[in-house]
Amino acid sequence: MNTKTIAQANTVSLQGLKKWVLIGIALAFLGLFIVIPLIAVFSEALKKGIELYFAALTEPDALSAIKLTLITAAIAVPVNTVFGVIAAYAIAKFSFRGKNILVTLIDIPFAVSPVIAGLVFVLLFGSQGLLGPFLEANDIKIVFAVPGIILATLFVTFPFVARELIPIMQEQGTDEEQAGRILGANGWQMFFRITLPNIKWGLLYGVILCNARAMGEFGAVSVVSGHIRGMTNTIPLHVEILYNEYNFTAAFAVASLLAILALFTLVLKSVVEWKSRKE
Amino acid sequence: MGITIENVSKSFGEYLAIKDVQLEIPSGDFIALLGPSGSGKTTLLRMIAGLESLDSGKIHFNGVDYSNKPVKERKVGFVFQHYALFKHMTIFENIAFGLKVRPFKIRPSKQEIKERVYDLLKFVQLEHLAERYPSQLSGGQKQRIALARALAVEPEVLLLDEPFGALDAKVRQELRHWLREIHEKLNITTIFVTHDQEEALEMADTIVVMNQGQIEQIGSPDQVYHHPVNAFVYRFLGRVNEFCDSDNEISYIRPHEIALKKSAQGNSVPAKVLHVHSVGSLVRIQLNRLDTNALFEAEINTEKYQEIGPLKKGDLLYASFSNLVVFGNEQKEPLTAIL
Amino acid sequence: MFNKSKPHRVLPAFGLSMGYTIIYLSLIILIPVAVLFLKATTLSFSDIWQTVTNDRVIASFKLTFYTSFVAAVVNAIFGTLIAWVLVKYQFPGKKIVDALVDLPFALPTAVAGIALTTIYAPNGWIGQLFEPIGVRIAFTPIGIMIALTFIGLPFVVRTVQPVLQDFDRQFEEAASTLGANSTQIFFKIILPTLFPAILTGFALAFARALGEYGSVVFISGNMPMKTEIVPLLIVTKLEQFDYAGAAAIASVMLIFSFILLFVINFWQWRIAKKHQVA
Numbered sequence: 001m002n003t004k005t006i007a008q009a010n011t012v013s014l015q016g017l018k019k020w021v022l023i024g025i026a027l028a029f030l031g032l033f034i035v036i037p038l039i040a041v042f043s044e045a046l047k048k049g050i051e052l053y054f055a056a057l058t059e060p061d062a063l064s065a066i067k068l069t070l071i072t073a074a075i076a077v078p079v080n081t082v083f084g085v086i087a088a089y090a091i092a093k094f095s096f097r098g099k100n101i102l103v104t105l106i107d108i109p110f111a112v113s114p115v116i117a118g119l120v121f122v123l124l125f126g127s128q129g130l131l132g133p134f135l136e137a138n139d140i141k142i143v144f145a146v147p148g149i150i151l152a153t154l155f156v157t158f159p160f161v162a163r164e165l166i167p168i169m170q171e172q173g174t175d176e177e178q179a180g181r182i183l184g185a186n187g188w189q190m191f192f193r194i195t196l197p198n199i200k201w202g203l204l205y206g207v208i209l210c211n212a213r214a215m216g217e218f219g220a221v222s223v224v225s226g227h228i229r230g231m232t233n234t235i236p237l238h239v240e241i242l243y244n245e246y247n248f249t250a251a252f253a254v255a256s257l258l259a260i261l262a263l264f265t266l267v268l269k270s271v272v273e274w275k276s277r278k279e
Numbered sequence: 280m281g282i283t284i285e286n287v288s289k290s291f292g293e294y295l296a297i298k299d300v301q302l303e304i305p306s307g308d309f310i311a312l313l314g315p316s317g318s319g320k321t322t323l324l325r326m327i328a329g330l331e332s333l334d335s336g337k338i339h340f341n342g343v344d345y346s347n348k349p350v351k352e353r354k355v356g357f358v359f360q361h362y363a364l365f366k367h368m369t370i371f372e373n374i375a376f377g378l379k380v381r382p383f384k385i386r387p388s389k390q391e392i393k394e395r396v397y398d399l400l401k402f403v404q405l406e407h408l409a410e411r412y413p414s415q416l417s418g419g420q421k422q423r424i425a426l427a428r429a430l431a432v433e434p435e436v437l438l439l440d441e442p443f444g445a446l447d448a449k450v451r452q453e454l455r456h457w458l459r460e461i462h463e464k465l466n467i468t469t470i471f472v473t474h475d476q477e478e479a480l481e482m483a484d485t486i487v488v489m490n491q492g493q494i495e496q497i498g499s500p501d502q503v504y505h506h507p508v509n510a511f512v513y514r515f516l517g518r519v520n521e522f523c524d525s526d527n528e529i530s531y532i533r534p535h536e537i538a539l540k541k542s543a544q545g546n547s548v549p550a551k552v553l554h555v556h557s558v559g560s561l562v563r564i565q566l567n568r569l570d571t572n573a574l575f576e577a578e579i580n581t582e583k584y585q586e587i588g589p590l591k592k593g594d595l596l597y598a599s600f601s602n603l604v605v606f607g608n609e610q611k612e613p614l615t616a617i618l
Numbered sequence: 619m620f621n622k623s624k625p626h627r628v629l630p631a632f633g634l635s636m637g638y639t640i641i642y643l644s645l646i647i648l649i650p651v652a653v654l655f656l657k658a659t660t661l662s663f664s665d666i667w668q669t670v671t672n673d674r675v676i677a678s679f680k681l682t683f684y685t686s687f688v689a690a691v692v693n694a695i696f697g698t699l700i701a702w703v704l705v706k707y708q709f710p711g712k713k714i715v716d717a718l719v720d721l722p723f724a725l726p727t728a729v730a731g732i733a734l735t736t737i738y739a740p741n742g743w744i745g746q747l748f749e750p751i752g753v754r755i756a757f758t759p760i761g762i763m764i765a766l767t768f769i770g771l772p773f774v775v776r777t778v779q780p781v782l783q784d785f786d787r788q789f790e791e792a793a794s795t796l797g798a799n800s801t802q803i804f805f806k807i808i809l810p811t812l813f814p815a816i817l818t819g820f821a822l823a824f825a826r827a828l829g830e831y832g833s834v835v836f837i838s839g840n841m842p843m844k845t846e847i848v849p850l851l852i853v854t855k856l857e858q859f860d861y862a863g864a865a866a867i868a869s870v871m872l873i874f875s876f877i878l879l880f881v882i883n884f885w886q887w888r889i890a891k892k893h894q895v896a
Contacts, residue, residue, distance in 0.1 A: 119852060266721060
């Protein structure tokens with residue numbers, strides 16, 4: 001260490017200063033926009049004690065909102081996962097004209113306002129909608145009912161799995177699949193033994209993000225739900241109702257469930273990233 | 280610019296990359312740092328450039344201590360193994376970069392920069408590529424541009440890291456001669472790193488053979504090839520046969536130093552032909568010594584082959600090993616014939 | 619020899635997977651969106667024109683674009699800085715910070731909305747700091763920008779981070795051997811390399827902000843002409859059973875979104891193509 005002169009020591013400490021200033025700014029920004037809101041959710045939820053907190057969560061309307069959210073996710077996530085895998089397979093493993101257009105069309109839900117996502121289903125299935133008279137005649141309710149909520153959720157969570165898988169599959173190319181075919185694998189064997197294992201972490205990652213959005217969607221579901229308490233309320237909609245009734249503690253208590261879900265999602269996501277990097 | 284490297288050491292964590300290296304590079308010399316991967320040659324080059332700091336020791340440029348001088352003040356030209364041409368700049372902008380980033384006071388005018396860049400492009404014979412981007416160039420062209428960019432700042436030392444490593448054989452051959460010519464024209468101190476002994480022998484005035492962070496030998500190509508100081512240098516600089524005698528002493532001989540005859544002569548040893556392959560003007564013959572059963576390789580030119588040949592598997596020849604080399608201080612190694 | 623017009627495919631089920639993809643895409647996305655445009659056309663052109671050039675609608679379009687743009691600019695700057703810090707420096711808790719960047723993707727917008735409103739309200743943790751100096755955040759356009767900055771934050775970080783990670787140190791070293799100082803290296807070498815990624819992240823954050831509803835609706839105060847964003851206006855029209863009006867505004871909004879989407883994707887194909895050449 002005898003070669004370190006004062007001049008060098010100075011540039012080193014200047015570098016160190018720059019580093020910590022930049023880290024400080026980054027952390028302050030993230031603290032302001034991410035950490036404080038997160039703390040606020042839990043602090044507001046527990047403001048009036050743990051008893052009121054659990055009361056807000058176990059109240060019948062809250063329970064039915066939780067149930068509806070779980071049902072919605074249980075349908076939307078698997079359906080869009082199957083779609084995502086199949087679409088990514090078709091797009092990544094084959095070359096065809098118009099591929100870029102197809103990928104862009106799949107991206108539409110990312111670009112469309114959630115409110116518009118809800119609106120399109122109201123215009124299609126609502127009483128004034130295109131299929132409204134037909135549905136009314138046959139006594140089928142879609143909008144302002146559970147099917148509408150599921151459709152809107154399918155719309156907004158549509159691209160998550162596909163978008164995660166397409167680049168992964170493209171990068172992997174088709175060599176392994178071709179080798180499998182040459183070795184005599186049939187289509188199903190090739191898919192389940194080669195294609196699917198190769199994308200498992202990406203797939204899990206996509207499913208996690210898809211699920212987070214499915215359980216947390218607000219705008220689209222809000223438009224199609226009709227806000228019928230105990231009937232067509234999901235957790236986020238229930239939060240809104242409580243908040244608008246100035247029942248802040250209950251609103252934040254229910255919101256804290258979603259915040260926990262979000263944190264859980266982040267943990268799972270980090271684990272998946274870590275695992276996939278390790279491979 | 281002469282460079283003196285004084286007791287320099289460097290480690291990365293636990294790994295000792297450079298161990299107490301001493302080296303005196305006279306001004307205008309053309310030096311090859313030759314060694315296998317992990318020998319520390321690139322680290323040493325990067326330390327001269329200022330891209331790595333020293334743990335201990337000193338580096339002097341013309342007697343001035345440069346050990347802690349920032350890279351940008353060293354006036355070295357550095358050519359990276361993969362060229363590191365800036366992708367978002369044209370060839371012109373790449374070469375002009377070093378002039379454009381100068382402090383305002385010493386920055387040449389736009390016109391001067393333009394002239395200098397075109398002079399350099401002419402020098403590397405690639406004037407027509409000025410407005411292209413690096414991605415549109417071949418490997419050999421990138422190499423020339425990388426050199427032009429390094430020369431733009433009028434460096435007093437030119438450092439090249441595996442300059443031809445990423446090129447195919449033919450381009451490599453051309454560029455070797457070209458770089459040699461450039462050195463003769465500009466006569467700036469030039470140091471290049473290579474793991475290819477042929478490249479080092481063909482180009483350099485002085486070869487520094489490195490191994491495991493230390494210098495094994497410094498000398499002219501002739502010296503290191505014909506008078507290696509130890510087995511490592513001998514083995515690294517060319518094809519070699521190893522024989523182990525009854526005292527476990529290892530002796531070496533190069534394939535082309537083995538004389539092959541059709542009949543016994545003096546202390547020649549009978550050997551059976553295992554394989555013959557001709558490589559251009561040379562013929563390489565794999566043989567099996569009948570006395571010790573050791574395998575070895577001999578190399579003769581086609582004329583000589585016509586004298587003794589044609590040979591086929593199983594033919595008997597007599598080999599004389601008159602130039603066997605023995606390095607006294609050598610550690611015992613497992614008996615193997617490396618070819 | 620294979621017939622050129624009908625390429626031979628080694629892997630199975632192209633027709634099946636492609637057919638399924640297109641049918642499902644059409645049912646869930648394309649047909650519903652087409653219905654929206656269809657609905658808008660049930661109005662005459664002058665009706666549409668009147669709907670979307672109404673003062674209140676114009677004001678909300680202006681507000682939406684303006685706040686989204688500011689939020690995206692803030693995110694471009696701070697997102698790049700955060701990506702830089704996460705890639706270049708080691709510090710305790712870095713992994714947690716890295717994971718938290720994605721919170722806006724994972725946290726439902728309604729939760730973000732009520733949390734931000736509570737903090738930035740005049741009596742909230744941060745809002746009360748600004749109240750004495752006469753600055754109101756919640757229920758003003760500033761509040762909207764804060765919500766939009768929150769939801770757009772991950773886009774820039776996550777597009778810039780991988781580019782910075784893959785950026786070879788050799789280019790910085792090459793620049794320094796040519797005499798560049800660290801400021802010159804940043805502005806002439808690193809920033810131009812990052813620029814496409816920053817722009818992509820900016821565009822993604824901007825597009826997301828234009829359509830955002832959940833996080834904004836609580837903090838904005840929803841005053842017509844002042845703090846009413848376009849998605850909220852669409853909801854209001856719907857609640858008044860003005861379906862055609864809602865469809866007209868939504869169609870205009872959608873056209874903007876589609877243009878942005880195509881610009882972003884086109885931009886990314888170009889980058890991908892350039893990479894293939896290089």
